[in-house]
Amino acid sequence: MKPSRLALALACPLIFQFAVVPSASAQAAWPSRPIRIVVAFPAGSPGDIASRLIADKLGQSLRQPVVVENRPGAGGNIGADVVAKSPADGYTFLQGPDTILTVNPTIYRKLNYKPGDLTPVITLARFNQMLVCVPSSGIQSIADLAKKARSTPDGLTYASGGPGVPGHLAMEMYVAQAGIRMTHVPYKGPSPAMQDVLAGQVPCGYLASPVVAPMVKAGKLVGLAVSGSTRSALAPHVPTMAEAGVAGYNASFSELILAPKGTPDAIVRRMNEEIGRIVKLPEVRSKLLANDLDPAPDQPAALARQIEADTAKWQAVIRRVGVYLD
Structure with missing residues (x-):
């Protein structure tokens, strides 16, 4: 005996309900x-x-x-x-x-x-990158950096943790905005880059703040600015690039x-x-x-x-x- 159309109509919602319950339960059970x-x-x-x-x-x-x-x-x-x-x-x-x-x-x-x-x-x-220079460079501010870069015939060099890393890109954005020329010296990570900046082999570096902030605090490096829109908790006295005079800069x-x-x-x-x-x-x-x-x-x-x-x-x-x- 075939079921009536009414029986099928009443049964369909129940079939659909039971069909979707396992899927809903599975999602509700996550994780x-x-x-x-x-x-x-x-x-x-x-x-x-x-x-x-x-x-x-x-x-x-x-x-x-x-x-x-x-x-x-x-x-x-x-x-x-x-x-x-x-x-x-x-x-x-x-x-x-x-x-x-x-x-x-x-x-x-x-x-x-x-x-x-x-x-x-x-x-x-x-997180921030920090622009730092060795004290012997005589660079104490962003203004000093721009002035020295313009007056150095071959341009200043700067270190980063490698090609395409945040410090490299942050510095190149500044260089373009300031209209100066600087030569990139890439390293395999921020720590070896910092060591060469400390040794005076490269005068400046744009490096990860946690790596260089202790050296800034100890007076072994000069912190010029941090890349982001807020100061670093590790070096609250170091201004942002915008505060240091680079209007509209935010990396x-x-x-x-x-x-x-x-x-x-x-x-x-x-x-x-x-x-x-x-x-x-x-x-x-x-x-x-x-x-x-x-x-x-x-x-x-x-x-x-x-x-x-x-x-x-x-x-x-x-x-x-x-x-x-x-």
């Missing part, structure tokens, strides 16, 4: 296993420090372990590629600087991922949390809410500031807009300088 944060730089890097500061508290809030895994190399590209190719199920996230999305796609000739493969979740913190950089493209919006929002709450906790905030990381939680949409604006800004600098990497 049901450990979450992995892939850090795209080595242990001890600013982003790694920030990730480990939030991991335990995030795990407590989500009631699942949050595991930090370092996958460094190629300016963050290795870690980014790992996460871009991971399932978009809310169990793998990327931690890295914004340069992974704003700089690397322009500066590297070949990438195994596209910026669109990664979804913005939240900004963990902003801020950020440590981000990103997710694979396609990660459910509900999971992205939950991670945003939990991490945003954690970085505002006094004990977490103070530890971040002690590492020159200024907590700056935002919404995913706002972060996406910032990435777009910064991409355009750094593309212009990279194309002017003509630095490209394999």
